[in-house]
Amino acid sequence: KAGVTQTPRYLIKTRGQQVxxxxxxxxxxxxxxxxxxxPGQGLQFLFEYFSETQRNKGNFPGRFSGRQFSNxxxxxxxxxxxxxxxxxxxxxxxxxxxxxxxDTQYFGPGTRLTVL
Amino acid sequence: QxxxxxxxxxxxxxxxxxxxxxxxxxxxxxVHWYRQKHGEAPVFLMILLxxxxxxxxxxxxxxxxxxxxxxxxxxxxxxxxxxGTYFCGTVNQGGKLIFGQGTELSVKP
Numbered sequence: 045k046a047g048v049t050q051t052p053r054y055l056i057k058t059r060g061q062q063v064x065x066x067x068x069x070x071x072x073x074x075x076x077x078x079x080x081x082x083p084g085q086g087l088q089f090l091f092e093y094f095s096e097t098q099r100n101k102g103n104f105p106g107r108f109s110g111r112q113f114s115n116x117x118x119x120x121x122x123x124x125x126x127x128x129x130x131x132x133x134x135x136x137x138x139x140x141x142x143x144x145x146x147d148t149q150y151f152g153p154g155t156r157l158t159v160l
Numbered sequence: 161q162x163x164x165x166x167x168x169x170x171x172x173x174x175x176x177x178x179x180x181x182x183x184x185x186x187x188x189x190x191v192h193w194y195r196q197k198h199g200e201a202p203v204f205l206m207i208l209l210x211x212x213x214x215x216x217x218x219x220x221x222x223x224x225x226x227x228x229x230x231x232x233x234x235x236x237x238x239x240x241x242x243x244g245t246y247f248c249g250t251v252n253q254g255g256k257l258i259f260g261q262g263t264e265l266s267v268k269p
Contacts, residue, residue: 087247087259100256151201
């Protein structure tokens, strides 16, 4: 079974631009979660999507948004990029999501975003 | 609220043991443990559930004290391959999986 894939793997943008990151979950998984990883902050939860609906949201500004399609693929968008948005963005998929607390999350390799 | 992990970093010699702790100020439904090697994605190790059930890695053990809202990961007879950053994630009533800051483990020959 193929794992979680994320595209692109690396991205360089300038301040003020917007960016869209893509995540394809493991086949059959309906939940996709997004995390921001930085050296100082660790893994910060952004949001979770399940069956095309946002089910949970972390404490990030409205510039961060996402969506999920009917095939469970998910995209994350960051508008008006700031220098502090430079980070590794990870997505994770699971069968039913963390509302079912026994569900295992499988992470993708991440997209490394650099904002200049 | 983010769980707190301790220690932040630990250096071991091969064969030594280590304990990584994770605590939360909120009631927990489950605790998830992941290991991330440099430049790679986090990899699932174990889930601990209320009531004592565990699901995960055969060679790694962990405990979950529901009353104290704490979990500990026990790494025994460490190998070089155990090196990496260990994250605990806690799921509370809201259903979010929130990760701690991570514990960096280095195993030296």
